[in-house]
Amino acid sequence: MTYYYEFVYPEGEFPVKAKIHSVDEIELHWHKQVEFILVLEGTVNIRLGQKKYLLQTGDFIFVNSNEVHNTFKTEEQNLLLAVQINPAFYAFIYPNFTDFYFDCNSFGQNDAVLHRHANIRKYLARISWEISRRQTGFRSRIGSYLFLLAGELIAFPFYNKADLDNAISDEDLNRLQRITNYIEQHLHRKLTLQEIGEEEHLSYYYLSHFIKDKMGISFQEYLKKTRMQRAVELLLSSEKA
Template identity: 35%
Template sequence: MKYPYESVVVNEEIPMFMLMTSVKYVAMHWHDRIEFLFVLKGRIHVFVGRDEYFLQEDDLLLINSNEVHGVESSEDNKLIVLQIPVSLIKKWYKNIENETFHCQSFQSVEQARFDEIRSLIAQLMLFSRNKMDGYEVKIHSLLLDIVYKLLCNFRVKNNVQLYRNSKKDIERLTRITSYIQQNFMHPLTLNEIAENEQLTVPYLSKYFQQHMGQSFVKYLNGIRLEHAVRTMLESDWPIIQIAMESGFSNLNTFHKLFKETFHSTPYQYRKKQSYKAISIRQKKKGVEGYQYHEEEDLNYLNKYLLFSE
């Protein structure tokens, strides 16, 4: 599945994706990469399968490859997103696809092992930005050190793979979610998708809830909301037109979902975000997107470097 923040090309010499950013809304999705969310400021709401987490400053969360997850936030925040492809790790550790890691700093009193990961991620961000001579070697070294720490300190020993979908499930879910993303602007029912997949509606409803961590309707509305937010920030269309173009049956449904997610009306949100967007464009910094805005303020990383050797 493709999302705007994944559109950045991963350099063949530096096989990772890394971004310091603020997040607004990302619908449920998955990928074949191990992902870290490292919060530097504010709070974010993260969904992993059927679990929900509220992360705040200093919190670190690892999302295993092929775990379905999504993120949303109604307040200012700043975080680092780091994705390490499983294909990279496999070059040095063949069994990586069979491993599961549990790295959730907010569920632990003892923080030393998490501080090591925080420091490595902070160093990784600095070296990737400074690009001094030989930085590619250092980045590879830091990536492998992170993987080594995971294997030593965060491996799930009984290898329980919660919410990680099989290859067959991924193929089916890819077909279903791709169809939804291509048709969300039209009236779309579970019956239609069940017919396409040659499944009964009750079975598909249960299957979708189990593997996506949310109901079909909630996922569909999330995709519609993503489109609406993007259109609000990239156009001057009236709110009612945006709601209709995004597939919502009426303005009241759109307003209710929007307020539940962002704790403000669409009009208030657009006004606030438009002001921020103007400021960002004036500074000519970062990569703009409707839910991710890259930042270049690296001062947040200084305190985490204290843990490095």
């Protein structure tokens, strides 16, 4: 069962949110906010676009703006810190921040990057601490840490999104949203890729590759997974009733 360990959200338009939680599985999703996910305890699987990673305790991964991702548990329990940042916060200092795709995670283990990893963990921890404590001056300290964090982030490899084959456009995101909504609404009956292709005026072949490319899993896998999850939800809610 997914349970939320702690929620620490500042009010209003604050540019950063921090959440400490345990996950069974978080569905494939995407958001404008960039996100750092740091494993505090246990291990967890994370899928980013088409790549799947196993994160150990202490590992972190950076999720770019609108990058499709999901999180699912391993055999072990997990405790994750998720820090979401509004990329517009960085616009004055890094005008092109959202034009770039950052390949930032803790998997490299050479000495040159280990201190960067340590810094990122430290800033994530301090930002979360300041958000939850809200003691005098926390806003200025959070603003300061957010920039120190960005300074470490941009030292990782990054690419112009325009140069990336599998970059996801707003149009792609809207299409993905329509497709996942359609699947949600028609889960209870036979559902084929042809049918969705007709809805979207796309060929079977194109749509099949589109889903695999953008979501990282095939249509059939996604359908099976979503039905499974719906079934579990129904069983749990019928127990309660």
